[in-house]
Amino acid sequence: MDRLKFIAALVLLAAGIAGFYVFADLPSVARGALVVVGVLAAGGISLFATEAGAKFREFARGTVAEVRKVVWPSRKETIQSTLIVFAFVTAMAIFLWLVDKTLEWGLYDLILGWK
Incomplete structure (x- = not known):
């Protein structure tokens, strides 16, 4: 029985999308409304009329x-964590720049003799 309901949902979805192209002479808003109605109808059948939809709703409630x-951090904790991340990123950028320049100097100036 769920299979038939899913097929009906797919038919409604396809009908909404097909209506967008079949009724090309209608204004874009009306054509968009056809797609929205098709998606909502298909979603409604899938979500509220099938066993899989009931399982999904239960999963969503649990989520x-x-x-x-969840204990969300306070504003102060968020700002402190953000500043720590910025400081670490800046320190790593400087460190990697120094390593890059040291390797560049060692390779190009000392070993290859390019200037």
Whole structure:
């Protein structure tokens, strides 16, 4: 039975997309509305009329419950962490620049004699 519902959802989706091209003489807003209606109808059937949709809704509820359990950092902690990351990135950039210039000097000036 779920297979038939998924097929019906695909037919509605295809009908919405086909309507966009079949009714080329309609304004773009109306053609876009056909696609939106097809997508919403297909999504509604898939989400609310099938067992897979029920499992997905349960998964989404569980996900929302888990997100509510997360302890989000305060503004001060976020700013401090961001500043630490910026300082580390700046220090690494300077270090890598120094390594690059040292290797360049050693390779081109000392070994190859290019100036």
